[in-house]
Amino acid sequence: MKDKKVHEQRMKGYFLQATKEILKAEGLKSLSVRNIAEKAGYSYTTMYSYFQDINDLIFLCVHDFYEECNVYVKERTPKREKTITHLKSCVRAYMDFFIQYPGIFDLFFLEKMEDFGNKKAIVDIISSSLNQICEEAWNDCLARNLIKADQIEILKGQVKAIVFGSLLLYLNRRTPSSYTEFINQFNPQLDRIFETGTTISTETNTTVNNSLISIKL
Amino acid sequence: MKDKKVHEQRMKGYFLQATKEILKAEGLKSLSVRNIAEKAGYSYTTMYSYFQDINDLIFLCVHDFYEECNVYVKERTPKREKTITHLKSCVRAYMDFFIQYPGIFDLFFLEKMEDFGNKKAIVDIISSSLNQICEEAWNDCLARNLIKADQIEILKGQVKAIVFGSLLLYLNRRTPSSYTEFINQFNPQLDRIFETGTTISTETNTTVNNSLISIKL
DNA sequence: TTGTTTATTTAACAATGTTAATTATCTTTA
DNA sequence: TAAAGATAATTAACATTGTTAAATAAACAA
Numbered sequence: 001m002k003d004k005k006v007h008e009q010r011m012k013g014y015f016l017q018a019t020k021e022i023l024k025a026e027g028l029k030s031l032s033v034r035n036i037a038e039k040a041g042y043s044y045t046t047m048y049s050y051f052q053d054i055n056d057l058i059f060l061c062v063h064d065f066y067e068e069c070n071v072y073v074k075e076r077t078p079k080r081e082k083t084i085t086h087l088k089s090c091v092r093a094y095m096d097f098f099i100q101y102p103g104i105f106d107l108f109f110l111e112k113m114e115d116f117g118n119k120k121a122i123v124d125i126i127s128s129s130l131n132q133i134c135e136e137a138w139n140d141c142l143a144r145n146l147i148k149a150d151q152i153e154i155l156k157g158q159v160k161a162i163v164f165g166s167l168l169l170y171l172n173r174r175t176p177s178s179y180t181e182f183i184n185q186f187n188p189q190l191d192r193i194f195e196t197g198t199t200i201s202t203e204t205n206t207t208v209n210n211s212l213i214s215i216k217l
Numbered sequence: 218m219k220d221k222k223v224h225e226q227r228m229k230g231y232f233l234q235a236t237k238e239i240l241k242a243e244g245l246k247s248l249s250v251r252n253i254a255e256k257a258g259y260s261y262t263t264m265y266s267y268f269q270d271i272n273d274l275i276f277l278c279v280h281d282f283y284e285e286c287n288v289y290v291k292e293r294t295p296k297r298e299k300t301i302t303h304l305k306s307c308v309r310a311y312m313d314f315f316i317q318y319p320g321i322f323d324l325f326f327l328e329k330m331e332d333f334g335n336k337k338a339i340v341d342i343i344s345s346s347l348n349q350i351c352e353e354a355w356n357d358c359l360a361r362n363l364i365k366a367d368q369i370e371i372l373k374g375q376v377k378a379i380v381f382g383s384l385l386l387y388l389n390r391r392t393p394s395s396y397t398e399f400i401n402q403f404n405p406q407l408d409r410i411f412e413t414g415t416t417i418s419t420e421t422n423t424t425v426n427n428s429l430i431s432i433k434l
Numbered sequence: 435t436t437g438t439t440t441a442t443t444t445a446a447c448a449a450t451g452t453t454a455a456t457t458a459t460c461t462t463t464a
Numbered sequence: 465t466a467a468a469g470a471t472a473a474t475t476a477a478c479a480t481t482g483t484t485a486a487a488t489a490a491a492c493a494a
Binding site: 112126127157158162164172175186188189196 | 246326327329330331340343344371374375377378379380381382383385386389390391392402403405406409410412413
């Protein structure tokens with residue numbers, strides 16, 4: 001009785017792992033049932049014994065990728081400096097994750113909601129991921145009075161919009177065309193958001209490539 | 218000899234028109250060769266006599282839609298007030314166009330570049346469309362010294378990122394869930410960009426729904 | 435009218451997601 | 465241990481996509 005459950009979980013794991021690997025390496029475009037099954041080591045229709053359809057499978061990945069992104073950011077911003085600089089580092093690390101895995105950006109933001117089977121829970125995870133992952137950093141700044149309380153919502157909104165706008169243009173439209181250019185455009189934009197609304201601006205703003213990763217697309 | 222060209226243009230027109238109609242009404246998802254051909258009144262393979270493939274056809278639409286968007290903005294912002302308020306109205310009208318035609322947003326920003334056959338010309342039209350369409354408004358503000366010359370590039374960058382970020386989240390992730398909410402979030406964000414970097418801020422900022430269209434998704 | 439070029443359609447193929455029928459494998463129990 | 469029954473996995477098949485090649489229809493020139 002228990003063996004059955006164990007077996008089922010193991011099988012699901014194989015398919016899930018295969019799907020994640022393909023998504024990270026090649027993106028949604030080159031994902032197919034036959035594709036996944038081959039990597040998992042089974043015939044394609046076997047998938048349908050463990051998942052309702054391919055979307056069911058795809059969107060189980062969202063949870064895993066969200067957690068991976070969270071870890072990614074935490075690992076690269078360890079100090080908990082409680083400064084706006086630290087907050088900005090978290091935001092950049094969040095972006096870097098998607099630059100490293102454009103396929104996950106696709107899945108998170110470019111895929112249509114209908115393809116998730118309109119599952120609102122999944123969309124909520126995605127939509128709130130940036131704020132969720134940077135929550136401590138925001139709270140720290142607020143607690144230390146580096147950000148005016150009545151401005152925080154609009155600040156969050158601006159950061160969010162600018163992050164996804166920049167990612168969309170860069171990853172999907174190659175605008176700008178190089179990673180260095182991208183960072184050199186994005187950083188001052190991010191800096192500028194915090195120029196007003198922050199109580200004091202003693203921290204230096206960055207206009208050169210100080211990204212956390214050096215990978216270029 | 219000339220009849221042939223005329224005929225060819227007419228045929229292309231039929232297919233192009235059909236494609237545009239489907240894109241505007243239903244979006245990329247429900248677009249197919251057979252779909253287009255049926256609307257055009259021909260068998261599906263006839264398309265291949267006039268276009269290399271379906272992407273060739275799709276991306277001829279980009280030119281037309283860009284022009285449509287330009288007209289849309291111009292019609293809704295007629296006065297040429299030469300103020301930052303006017304510039305912001307242009308930006309909002311540009312956004313409204315895509316809110317009215319989410320299928321065109323899909324085509325412009327969500328579609329993969331490979332699907333355009335990597336045609337850089339098309340991507341350039343898309344990427345520069347916002348700045349292109351709002352160019353006069355920006356120049357007017359600059360000429361009247363409402364914007365600091367050394368800030369204009371970063372301002373344009375911020376506006377661009379915030380516009381596409383907001384559209385992406387709203388159209389593709391239903392965040393926020395209502396049009397009114399969307400506008401009430403977006404407007405103060407846009408306002409805030411112009412609070413610094415603009416020489417004087419005598420103009421009133423808008424935080425209520427003053428959008429140019431009243432259609433809600 | 436006949437022959438040739440052009441236009442259009444029909445037939446077919448490969449790749450996709452999905453379902454139904456079939457076979458293989460494991461489990462239980464006599 | 466071996467047969468019966470349940471479960472797991474595969475093969476076959478279908479519908480939908482984009483696309484190409486072959487066949488037919490239409491237009492036109494002599």
